[in-house]
Every structure is written in structure tokens, then in C-alpha cells.
Amino acid sequence: MTVMALSLDRHDVILNPYPLTGPIGITLGLAPWLIGGTALALHDPFDHAVFVQQILTTGATVTALPGTVLDRLLEDGIVTDPQCALRHVGRVCAAPNLGDRLAVEAPADRGGFELYPLGDLACLIEGDSKRLGRGTLPSGVFQIADHGEVTAFLETALVAGPEPDTKDIAVRGPLIPKVRAAEDATRDTGARDARNFIATGLRGEMRNGRLAVIRDPDLVYHGGFTIAASELDGLYQAFPRFLDAACFVLPDPVMGDRIFAAVVPDPSMPVSLAALRDFLNERSVASYKLPDKLLIVRTIPRDAGGRILRDQILKQI
Known part of the structure; x- marks a missing residue:
């Protein structure tokens, strides 16, 4: 075409x-x-x-x-x-x-x-x-x-x-x-x-x-890809050095959304963005699903039904 x-x-x-x-x-x-x-x-x-x-x-x-x-x-x-x-x-x-x-x-x-x-x-x-x-x-x-x-x-x-x-x-x-x-x-x-x-x-x-x-709060719009935020949550939560994790995004003029990982690390284990990326690469996760940066937080905010409150993540900083 x-x-x-x-x-x-x-x-x-x-x-x-x-x-x-x-x-x-x-x-x-x-x-x-x-x-x-x-x-x-x-x-x-x-x-x-x-x-x-x-x-x-x-x-x-x-x-x-x-x-x-x-x-x-x-x-x-x-x-x-x-x-x-x-x-x-x-x-x-x-x-x-x-x-x-x-x-x-x-x-x-x-x-x-x-x-x-x-x-x-x-x-x-x-x-x-x-x-x-x-x-x-x-x-x-x-x-x-x-x-x-x-x-x-x-x-x-x-x-x-x-x-x-x-x-x-x-x-x-x-x-x-x-x-x-x-x-x-x-x-x-x-x-x-x-x-x-x-x-x-x-x-x-x-x-x-x-x-x-129109924007769907449950989707991530990254470089022409449309990704379910819950899929990214599951990928990041599977990393054994995290007690909890979730994705969140910030606007970017080129990519649409920039992807970040908010994580609650296991205090007994070292954590880094490189280690998370290596973990995801070993599982053949598509490169556009990898986070640009990692943010350590105290908790992942959720409502009474367990839904992640992504707009509340940055308020912990």
C-alpha cells in the first residue's frame, strides 16, 4: 500500500x-x-x-x-x-x-x-x-x-x-x-x-x-506499538529481585510514551536496570517492552480492588 x-x-x-x-x-x-x-x-x-x-x-x-x-x-x-x-x-x-x-x-x-x-x-x-x-x-x-x-x-x-x-x-x-x-x-x-x-x-x-x-489508561503507546500496561506489570513483577513492580509512563515527543519501571526491591538483593534488562532479554521479551529507567519506590499504590494507581507512583518521590 x-x-x-x-x-x-x-x-x-x-x-x-x-x-x-x-x-x-x-x-x-x-x-x-x-x-x-x-x-x-x-x-x-x-x-x-x-x-x-x-x-x-x-x-x-x-x-x-x-x-x-x-x-x-x-x-x-x-x-x-x-x-x-x-x-x-x-x-x-x-x-x-x-x-x-x-x-x-x-x-x-x-x-x-x-x-x-x-x-x-x-x-x-x-x-x-x-x-x-x-x-x-x-x-x-x-x-x-x-x-x-x-x-x-x-x-x-x-x-x-x-x-x-x-x-x-x-x-x-x-x-x-x-x-x-x-x-x-x-x-x-x-x-x-x-x-x-x-x-x-x-x-x-x-x-x-x-x-x-482517545487515550486508554490501560494501554501504553510507545513508538507506534500499543501495549497493555498489565502485560508490562507482569513482566517486571516476574523478576526475582523485586517484591513488587509496575510500569508507568511519561510523555515523549518522539516515542509517545516513555516506559519506566517502578519497583519495590528485595532489600537483601542488589537491583539495577541492567539486571532487569538482562532478565527480560533472556526470556526473549521484545525490546520495545523494556523500561528506559528504573524507579525504586516504597510501595506500588493500588485501589481497594487491587488496580494499580499509576498516577500516584511519582507522588512518592
Whole structure:
């Protein structure tokens, strides 16, 4: 879909700042490289100065970035620099409502587009229509025209969520898996419904005829991945040097959410972030589920029902 949506060919060079193992990296990098024969330049982990140098020296014609990073490139004149060969500049709307804060427009000759990761099921690319309300998805059938032929790749809709009075964004189409992998599902959304839709695990609502992702307190939005917070809790709690543990997040302009581990250590045992990471790596836990930092706390706050009160964790410091 990326090749058709952006009219890419073997002369294009994609500068991809996302891991190829995630939904954004596959859509922006791996798939067009394999299918369209484009050149692929990788940039991970993200370093702003190095990325700017790559834009100006690799001949990159396509890239996509979180809106805050792209805004900085536009404001600094990087995108309009004579050495910049970019002809497609995309904004990645990976965290709920992230797009609502964006203001700077890419030049008309740079082929602006927006990229929306839909959980672990798909990504959607849409041309930049310079809307006032960014970060919203088209509702209904998403089509791409190629040489006069129109192909329907994806259809989006709202379906009943797992809790009363909630709605989930669901998708169906020829490229959508028949079922989600159980180990990757953020909720019990593995099966298709009677209309053949499968839920993405993203909570949503309608805004002016379009779909908007709204934050779910039980999910973590990290670099295009959507992760159940309870899954991270279980991973960190399994470390034998901890008496208790939980994840919490802080906002990050590039990744959406930065992941941290709050832990109550066993006082008789040494504890470190490196030791926790080694433990998780030995169990083949995906790298995007590893915490960036470790915070030692007295207790993990919970309500009467045992639910972790993540907003209370930092108040212990």
C-alpha cells in the first residue's frame, strides 16, 4: 500500500527512523523496500543531529516522523534546504491526540502525508489535506487509485468496546490478518465480529465524521506499538529481585510514551536496570517492552480492588 499511496519506485530512498520490527517500520521501510525496490536508509535509535545530516547527505526522498520532530525540521528550514531531496514528508500520529497540537505545514512540493499505526494490525497512509484537526482517521472504506483502477485496501469502523459505553476502532480488508496473535493482543480482540471486522485495541470516537484515537489508561503507546500496561506489570513483577513492580509512563515527543519501571526491591538483593534488562532479554521479551529507567519506590499504590494507581507512583518521590 505504501508504494501505491506515495507512488514510489526504485529511484526513491526511504529514510526510516523506526525499528523494522514494528508496524511503522514495516510500513515505512521494510514493505516498500521489499515490494517496490526502493533504497532504504535506517536510523535507529533516534538522534536529531545525525538524522538531519542523513536527510542532507543520503539523497533521501521519503521519510516520516512524529509531528513535534517534523515541526522542528520545518521551523529550522531543513526540509526547504537546497540539499534536501525529500519529495514525501510524513507525520506519524502514533499517540492519542498527538496530531491535535501540530501547526507547521510541509511545503506543497514535499508531498505531505500522515501515517497512522492501528495497533499491531495495520498502518494507514493518507495524503495531507491540511486539516485543522489533525490526528484523525477516515471512517469507512479507504481506497487508492492506480492507473485508473481503484482498490479498496482497508475499511475502518467503531465497534463496541470491552467496557460499557466504550468504542474500539476496528478494521477489515484484504491485508488484515484473519486473527490477531494472542500473545500480542492488548485486549480480548483476537476474533472477527459478524461483519468481519477485527478490533485494533485502540479506543476511539467520532469527530466531525472522522475517527479519533482517545487515550486508554490501560494501554501504553510507545513508538507506534500499543501495549497493555498489565502485560508490562507482569513482566517486571516476574523478576526475582523485586517484591513488587509496575510500569508507568511519561510523555515523549518522539516515542509517545516513555516506559519506566517502578519497583519495590528485595532489600537483601542488589537491583539495577541492567539486571532487569538482562532478565527480560533472556526470556526473549521484545525490546520495545523494556523500561528506559528504573524507579525504586516504597510501595506500588493500588485501589481497594487491587488496580494499580499509576498516577500516584511519582507522588512518592
